Amino acid sequence: MMDPARLDPARFDPDAFLRDHWQRRPLVLRNPWTGWSNPLPADELAGLACEAEVESRLVTGAAGAWRMESGPLPEHRFAELTGAPWTLLVQAVDQHVPEVAALIAAFRFIPDWRIDDVMVSYATAGGGVGPHFDQYDVFLIQGAGRRRWQLGGRCDDGTPLLPHPDLRLLADFGVEEEWLLEPGDILYIPPGIAHDGVALDDECMTYSIGFRAPSRAELIEGWTDHLLDALGDDAREDDRYADPGLPRQDNPGEITPDALARLQSMATAALLDAEGFARWFGQHSTRPKYPDIDWRPERELAADDIRAAIAAGAPLVRNPAARMSFIRQGGTDLLLFVNGTCLPCTGSAATLAERLCAAGGEPVRPGTVDDAALSLLLALVNDGAAGFDAD
Incomplete structure (x- = not known):
C-alpha cells in the first residue's frame, strides 16, 4: 500500500491554508497526496462496528426518512440491509487501525491538542446523514467511490432543526456551493457551515478528521470543577471571609465596595492561577x-527491559491512541501530558519528550539514556502510550 499520509507540497501549502481558509471558508483539494490508496477495507470497518468498545452508528433511509441505530451492531445486520440506502459511521478508527492513524500526520500543521479523531463512514449509493452543521473544523477525505457535497450558509445554536430523536438535521438547507469528490480529494469545512454529503456509488468511503474546540462554558465548568475537587480535599474550616478593622457603616443594609472586593478576590484568586490552569488543561485535553480501553502491556517492563530494547536498536513508537502534549516551564524543563497524566520532565527526559511529541507516528531512536530519560520511557511504555518496535 502506498503511504497516504503525505501531502504533496507542490499541491498544498499549509501556511497559505492557515492564512486564507482555516476557520474562514471551505476549500477543496484535488487529490493532493503523493500517492493515494484507500487505507481501510470496508469489511474491516464493518467488523469494528460489531465490537462493543467501538462507537458506531448506522443510518438507513433517504431524505426525509432517516433512521439511526447505535452500535455495537450484530454481524447479521449488514446482510439485512437491502434496497434503501444506508451509511455506517465508526468513530475513532485511528485508535484501532494504524493505517488510518497515519492520515493524521498530514494535518499536524495544526496543534495535536486540537485533533479529535478520525471517523470513517461507508455508504451505499444515495446514502448520507442529511444536511447538518458541526461546531468544529473537519477535513473530509474521500477514500473510495464518489460523494457529492453541498454546502450552505453559516449556522449557530439558534438555527432551526427538524424534529428527530437522534439526528441534528437542518430544517432549511439552502445550497450555495457544490462539489463532487473522488478518491484522494479533500474538502475542508470550517465550524458552523451547513453541509450535506450523498454517496454516488456503492462502497463509498469517507474519512473525517475532526478538531476539538472547547466552548467557554466547557472550560469554565471543567476548570471550576477541578478547583472545587481540590478544595474538597484541602478545604480549611478557617478559610472564610474576614474583615478585621471593620468600620461602622452609615447604613447596615449596604454591601460595601470594600466587602465586595474582598469577596470577589476570594472567589477569583484560584480561578486566575495561570500555572494551575495550564496544568489542568494539559491533563484535561x-x-x-x-478511557475504558486498556493499552498497557501484558507484562510490566523493568528498567533492564528498556535498556535491552535500546541496545538492540529497537525504535520507540507512539501508540496512535495516545494523546500527548507538553507545556514549557521555562528554560529546558517541561510538563509532558500523556492520556490525562502529568509527567514533569527535565534535562534529557524533556529533550526526549519533545522529540516524541514532534515525531507523531514516526519512530524515535532514544539512543543513550540517563536515569531521567529511562524513568520517562518506563512510564510511557508501561502506560501503553508508547512501545518498542521489535521488528
Whole structure:
C-alpha cells in the first residue's frame, strides 16, 4: 500500500491554508497526496462496528426518512440491509487501525491538542446523514467511490432543526456551493457551515478528521470543577471571609465596595492561577477519548527491559491512541501530558519528550539514556502510550 499520509507540497501549502481558509471558508483539494490508496477495507470497518468498545452508528433511509441505530451492531445486520440506502459511521478508527492513524500526520500543521479523531463512514449509493452543521473544523477525505457535497450558509445554536430523536438535521438547507469528490480529494469545512454529503456509488468511503474546540462554558465548568475537587480535599474550616478593622457603616443594609472586593478576590484568586490552569488543561485535553480501553502491556517492563530494547536498536513508537502534549516551564524543563497524566520532565527526559511529541507516528531512536530519560520511557511504555518496535 502506498503511504497516504503525505501531502504533496507542490499541491498544498499549509501556511497559505492557515492564512486564507482555516476557520474562514471551505476549500477543496484535488487529490493532493503523493500517492493515494484507500487505507481501510470496508469489511474491516464493518467488523469494528460489531465490537462493543467501538462507537458506531448506522443510518438507513433517504431524505426525509432517516433512521439511526447505535452500535455495537450484530454481524447479521449488514446482510439485512437491502434496497434503501444506508451509511455506517465508526468513530475513532485511528485508535484501532494504524493505517488510518497515519492520515493524521498530514494535518499536524495544526496543534495535536486540537485533533479529535478520525471517523470513517461507508455508504451505499444515495446514502448520507442529511444536511447538518458541526461546531468544529473537519477535513473530509474521500477514500473510495464518489460523494457529492453541498454546502450552505453559516449556522449557530439558534438555527432551526427538524424534529428527530437522534439526528441534528437542518430544517432549511439552502445550497450555495457544490462539489463532487473522488478518491484522494479533500474538502475542508470550517465550524458552523451547513453541509450535506450523498454517496454516488456503492462502497463509498469517507474519512473525517475532526478538531476539538472547547466552548467557554466547557472550560469554565471543567476548570471550576477541578478547583472545587481540590478544595474538597484541602478545604480549611478557617478559610472564610474576614474583615478585621471593620468600620461602622452609615447604613447596615449596604454591601460595601470594600466587602465586595474582598469577596470577589476570594472567589477569583484560584480561578486566575495561570500555572494551575495550564496544568489542568494539559491533563484535561489529553484524557483518552475512550478511557475504558486498556493499552498497557501484558507484562510490566523493568528498567533492564528498556535498556535491552535500546541496545538492540529497537525504535520507540507512539501508540496512535495516545494523546500527548507538553507545556514549557521555562528554560529546558517541561510538563509532558500523556492520556490525562502529568509527567514533569527535565534535562534529557524533556529533550526526549519533545522529540516524541514532534515525531507523531514516526519512530524515535532514544539512543543513550540517563536515569531521567529511562524513568520517562518506563512510564510511557508501561502506560501503553508508547512501545518498542521489535521488528
